[in-house]
Each structure stands twice: as structure tokens, then as C-alpha cells.
Amino acid sequence: MMKNWESHCHRCGLCCYEKIRQADGSWILDISNPCPWLDENTMQCKVYKRRLTVYPRCRRITIWRALFARYLPPSCGYVRNLRPGFFPKSRLVILESLRNRTDRR
Numbered sequence: 415m416m417k418n419w420e421s422h423c424h425r426c427g428l429c430c431y432e433k434i435r436q437a438d439g440s441w442i443l444d445i446s447n448p449c450p451w452l453d454e455n456t457m458q459c460k461v462y463k464r465r466l467t468v469y470p471r472c473r474r475i476t477i478w479r480a481l482f483a484r485y486l487p488p489s490c491g492y493v494r495n496l497r498p499g500f501f502p503k504s505r506l507v508i509l510e511s512l513r514n515r516t517d518r519r
């Protein structure tokens with residue numbers, strides 16, 4: 415079950431950066447500020463199996479987050495595969511000046 419669940423993740427690593435909540439409910443992705451455990455060369459977590467204990471701020475993607483979390487990018491596999499169109503849309507903004515870097519991922 416967990417294997418199937420996690421297969422929705424295509425390991426882009428975009429949920430492993432700081433996100434800044436805006437007053438209007440949207441989020442800005444701060445890709446200058448990665449999780450200390452993210453390997454930015456591979457975009458893989460260096461402690462994946464132990465991540466929830468090693469880094470308490472790490473959040474497992476639950477069905478609730480897959481359906482409602484506005485900070486997940488629209489490209490996230492959980493959002494694309496599981497979130498029906500009438501559910502809340504992703505409201506993650508990647509600053510234009512940073513977009514070239516994230517487009518390569």
C-alpha cells in the first residue's frame with residue numbers, strides 16, 4: 415500500500431524547500447532555502463527512510479495534504495493524480511526570477 419502510495423511522487427524535490435505563506439493564502443516557494451537534507455544535485459532526500467525522525471519539520475504526504483495542501487506544486491504527482499478538479503487548486507508561486515532553475519527539474 416505504502417509503495418503504491420509513494421509511487422505518486424516523481425521525486426522533483428519541490429516540496430523540500432521553504433515555503434512562505436502570503437496574506438492572500440498563496441505560497442511562495444523559496445528555492446534559495448532547501449531542506450538541509452535535500453541533495454540538490456539529484457533532488458533526492460539524503461535520509462528518506464529516517465526523514466520524519468531526523469528532520470521533525472518534514473511532512474509525510476497524507477491523503478489530506480494530497481487533496482488540500484495549497485503549498486504542493488501543481489506538478490506534484492499526488493496533486494495531479496489524486497486531486498479532483500473541484501478541490502482547492504495549488505497556490506504555490508515560484509518567483510519569476512527563479513523559474514529558469516526550477517524549469518530544469
Ligand code: SF4
Nearest residue numbers: 430449451452459472
Ligand atoms: S527530510 Fe523531508 S523535507 Fe528534507 S529533503 Fe528529506 S523529504 Fe525533503
Ligand code: SF4
Nearest residue numbers: 423424427429490491
Ligand atoms: S512535490 Fe510532490 S512529486 Fe515532488 S517530491 Fe514533493 S511529493 Fe514528490
